[in-house]
Amino acid sequence: MTKIKSLADLKKMKADLQSKIALREKSENPEGRVQVKVAMATCGIASGAKEVMEFLVEELEKRNIDAIVTQTGCMGYCYAEPTIEVTLPNQEPVVFGYVDKKKADDIIEKYIKTGELLEGIIPVNYEKID
Amino acid sequence: MKDLSLHILDIVQNSIRANARNVGISIAEQAGAGILVIEVSDDGSGMPQEVLERVTDPFYTSRTTRKVGLGIPLFKQNAEATGGSLHIRSVIGEGTTLRATFSLDHIDRPPLGDMAGVVVILVSANPEIRFIYRHKVEEEEFVFDTAEITEILGEVPVNDPQVMRFLKEMINENLAALRAPTI
Numbered sequence: 001m002t003k004i005k006s007l008a009d010l011k012k013m014k015a016d017l018q019s020k021i022a023l024r025e026k027s028e029n030p031e032g033r034v035q036v037k038v039a040m041a042t043c044g045i046a047s048g049a050k051e052v053m054e055f056l057v058e059e060l061e062k063r064n065i066d067a068i069v070t071q072t073g074c075m076g077y078c079y080a081e082p083t084i085e086v087t088l089p090n091q092e093p094v095v096f097g098y099v100d101k102k103k104a105d106d107i108i109e110k111y112i113k114t115g116e117l118l119e120g121i122i123p124v125n126y127e128k129i130d
Numbered sequence: 131m132k133d134l135s136l137h138i139l140d141i142v143q144n145s146i147r148a149n150a151r152n153v154g155i156s157i158a159e160q161a162g163a164g165i166l167v168i169e170v171s172d173d174g175s176g177m178p179q180e181v182l183e184r185v186t187d188p189f190y191t192s193r194t195t196r197k198v199g200l201g202i203p204l205f206k207q208n209a210e211a212t213g214g215s216l217h218i219r220s221v222i223g224e225g226t227t228l229r230a231t232f233s234l235d236h237i238d239r240p241p242l243g244d245m246a247g248v249v250v251i252l253v254s255a256n257p258e259i260r261f262i263y264r265h266k267v268e269e270e271e272f273v274f275d276t277a278e279i280t281e282i283l284g285e286v287p288v289n290d291p292q293v294m295r296f297l298k299e300m301i302n303e304n305l306a307a308l309r310a311p312t313i
Contacts, residue, residue: 004300004303004304004307005296005299005300005303005304006300007278007279007282007300009296009300010279010282010283010293010296010297010300011282013292013293013296014282014283014284014286017283017286017290017292017293018284018285018286020290020292021285021286021287021290040139040140040143040255041140041143041193041201042140042143042199042200042201042204043196043200045131045136045139045140046131046136046140050136050139050244050247050248050251053251054247054251057254057291057294058291060291061291061292068289069289070255070289071251071255073143073147073193073195074193074195074196075195076195076196078196
């Protein structure tokens, strides 16, 4: 029978992780990190926000982009879910709508890597009609 | 929602918004009794009676960004579609416990889904909250407590992708072991 991963294995991993993190702290300042927030209220989750978040976490690491991916609530753009908010260092946050894995891939390659804007941005001056 | 794990991801957002420090997620699969019980409990702000009476109303929400609140109503509807039920207990200043019971073998019961992925997302996005996830299959139980994880990790953040991957694998392997026939 194969052995099941346990907390003891996590302990073994820690030394390796520590050196990786020390290296990252030395090379970059925290303000230099890309921040990504995935909207995860009922509307976002029902539209596939979980897959998008998992994709972003994995791919940003694979592509060596120092980023932090977190979750946020509903911004009122339920029609455009999944939505994500991307904040590049020293820039205003930009909200993208209708994000699936393909769109997330585009956002990484174009907006995050080169700053090029792409379709699907929800303008900040957009206001809902009451 | 495609599966129950997504409902849990959604319901826990309520606990986060209620400023909970501790969140418990318990799942019990009881083939003998033919039921599946999901419980989410928190030590958040709790709700007054008049709010509690309205939370299952899809046109009630505490949000201002939209006018509907479908998280709890959808979960309730799903539970009731299998002959089950959803109950909430809440005490102001103490917290809230939501309990949904599903008929385990009912054709309308959604699959459990990717619990490992959901737990890891919750833990990594809310490192300041202690999550205790208990999963019981008959009498076998797996307990995942983020307090143990953060104690081991020390200054290593729990939302490091490598840690997230490890935790997901660890949960998946333990859940598989719960279901494996014991020899």
